[in-house]
Amino acid sequence: MRNTEPLLKISGVSRRFGGLMALRDLDFSVHRGEIVGLIGPNGAGKTTAFNVVTGTIPPSSGEVSYNGQRISGLPPSRVVVAGLARTFQATSTYPGETTASNIYRGMLPRIKESMVGPVTGRHHRDLPIGQVQDEIDRILEITDLKRWAHAEAGSLPYGLQKKLGIAVALATKPTMLLLDEPAAGLNHEECNELARLLRRLRDDHGLTLLLVEHHMALVMELCQRIVVLVQGQKIAEGTPEEIRNHPAVIEAYLGAPD
Numbered sequence: 001m002r003n004t005e006p007l008l009k010i011s012g013v014s015r016r017f018g019g020l021m022a023l024r025d026l027d028f029s030v031h032r033g034e035i036v037g038l039i040g041p042n043g044a045g046k047t048t049a050f051n052v053v054t055g056t057i058p059p060s061s062g063e064v065s066y067n068g069q070r071i072s073g074l075p076p077s078r079v080v081v082a083g084l085a086r087t088f089q090a091t092s093t094y095p096g097e098t099t100a101s102n103i104y105r106g107m108l109p110r111i112k113e114s115m116v117g118p119v120t121g122r123h124h125r126d127l128p129i130g131q132v133q134d135e136i137d138r139i140l141e142i143t144d145l146k147r148w149a150h151a152e153a154g155s156l157p158y159g160l161q162k163k164l165g166i167a168v169a170l171a172t173k174p175t176m177l178l179l180d181e182p183a184a185g186l187n188h189e190e191c192n193e194l195a196r197l198l199r200r201l202r203d204d205h206g207l208t209l210l211l212v213e214h215h216m217a218l219v220m221e222l223c224q225r226i227v228v229l230v231q232g233q234k235i236a237e238g239t240p241e242e243i244r245n246h247p248a249v250i251e252a253y254l255g256a257p258d
């Protein structure tokens, strides 16, 4: 049955940087409609896992599949076309351009008439140029950035810049979104707003989410399942309740001063 198959499957993935094993035989899956947390101390390999999944770097060994198809080895532009988008740990927008223009950039590979994006993915293009403005408005609406549409991205408060990173990822029309520390640097209110946005993306827009985050309260609140990495290895996987009470996690991670 197709729907019981995981949407994202990471099988035996290792990644070596010289003498360092940043990921060691990593296995985990994400199912459609889930919000899964990927947590672990600094340097555990979380961003490396995102880089491997999204094609920024190849795995040294192992395989990643998405929607039943092998994606490891594909360049990032093809992974995006397959429906997987990500946000970055640092804000990654064009600061001198407006909010709307940044969203437009994320949309370019979807536009039928555009030359941006992989040639081989052209038949996937769903957006005629005449519908681009409506689509930009739709993304502004979802992310509640409408009143900032014509503001320069670099002039936005930090929390809104992070949100714009999500908007740019959404502009690619993903089925799954990988978020690398979306709450980092946000204040309490911005963090609550982020939680509401992520929940809406799942509940109202059908997105599947993989969330890397150090903000434990947010992870525990949003995620159905959590995978814990320490020094490139998965040491635990389970519900928030199971992870909260897992002895190895308490020792290796939650118990450590941060």
Ligand SMILES: Nc1ncnc2c1ncn2[C@@H]1O[C@H](COP(=O)(O)OP(=O)(O)OP(=O)(O)O)[C@@H](O)[C@H]1O
Residues within 6 Å of the ligand: 017, 020, 022, 040, 041, 042, 043, 044, 045, 046, 047, 048, 049, 089
């Ligand atoms: N391109 C690279 N070249 C060499 N070493 C790297 C590279 N990328 C990551 N590393 C190393 O791999 C390990 C894992 O790094 P990674 O950035 O994946 O950790 P992380 O879990 O995202 O940490 P943080 O919570 O601080 O963001 C670290 O020791 C890091 O220094």
Ligand SMILES: [Mg+2]
Residues within 6 Å of the ligand: 046, 047, 048, 089
């Ligand atoms: Mg990281």
